[in-house]
């Protein structure tokens with residue numbers, strides 16, 4: 299894509315920025331994605347350090363924390379070139395979710411301690427919000443933190459679940475209960491927990507694709523310094539809103555840029571399979587083409603909202619719902635046009651393109667659950683975007 303909005307910025311024009319970034323990504327490309335999990339993690343980690351050391355990490359982050367603080371146009375260009383180059387993405391859920399929360403609510407010491415190592419990939423972060431009895435209804439969470447050691451430490455007990463990549467995380471950003479169970483969101487605190495601390499047990503959970511991306515985490519008398527609390531005690535809920543908003547918005551532009559490439563590859567697949575002139579197929583392809591363009595504008599709106607208001611706003615739910623339903627439809631369609639070949643998984647030597655389409659079909663089943671289910675996104679859109687009355691079955695905020 300070359301039609302991103304461009305303007306002069308300082309001494310370097312946006313087009314010069316694009317070319318400089320493209321040259322860097324080409325010259326420093328870390329090569330093909332390794333197959334083994336450990337090799338893949340090392341490959342990704344090394345890449346993040348290369349990116350940071352060259353000053354190409356954190357396009358939206360403030361410069362004082364090692365980011366690039368790019369203009370709107372350059373953030374769009376950055377995401378497009380990044381997706382085009384097919385380099386590894388960021389590690390863990392820290393960058394898109396925890397970082398904006400720490401930037402907004404953290405103390406200067408916390409920003410100094412946590413932000414740069416996260417951006418450079420030296421410390422991997424994972425999110426500990428959900429619990430077996432608290433997913434959509436997050437305010438009912440039960441993992442407790444009580445003060446000990448003269449008030450200098452919290453002692454944490456409880457269980458989290460569905461924690462993406464927590465098996466190799468260094469820091470867990472968690473919600474814990476410091477108030478009574480009845481206080482719901484008024485008794486929740488935002489705590490950063492050392493994943494290697496005594497009493498933390500992380501167990502992998504196998505998903506539909508056979509991968510072990512998820513985990514469950516158990517806290518048994520885990521001691522956490524009060525200095526690791528972001529915001530005030532019992533005041534974690536506004537931070538949750540910030541981080542969930544960013545989670546839903548996270549990567550909206552990046553995904554739009556990636557799916558731009560994927561739609562082109564899907565059109566190519568339809569040609570290769572000899573179905574590209576079928577009117578029904580053409581109709582579906584046109585639909586994906588339209589949706590990927592809408593996604594791009596929606597991603598731009600998210601960047602613009604964050605730049606102007608510091609927050610993605612409730613419209614991040616619209617973006618999230620749009621992208622997740624799109625990616626499910628797209629992979630379902632790809633598997634359809636592959637016919638029986640579409641069932642072959644990556645380990646089968648006859649699999650088309652190493653089984654990527656069926657792999658995507660299986661993994662995107664979870665897209666409309668993570669970061670809040672599609673139903674919850676629709677509720678948010680109804681109440682906070684359209685201004686409709688709150689669901690009477692829901693407890694008051």
Ligand SMILES: Cc1cc2nc3c(=O)[nH]c(=O)nc-3n(C[C@H](O)[C@H](O)[C@H](O)COP(=O)(O)OP(=O)(O)OC[C@H]3O[C@@H](n4cnc5c(N)ncnc54)[C@H](O)[C@@H]3O)c2cc1C
Nearest residue numbers: 425426427428433434460461462664667668669670671673
């Ligand atoms: C890919 C993926 C990654 C994830 N990563 C993480 C992570 O890193 N860290 C973390 O803490 N969690 C993570 N999660 C967990 C995720 O946030 C929860 O699964 C999600 O919030 C739903 O909660 P639940 O599974 O408990 O389902 P429930 O909340 O029990 O929902 C069950 C069903 O009821 C519906 N429902 C519930 N309440 C309402 C309502 N008020 N109105 C209408 N329908 C409703 C839901 O839409 C859903 O269909 C991840 C999940 C997935 C799939």
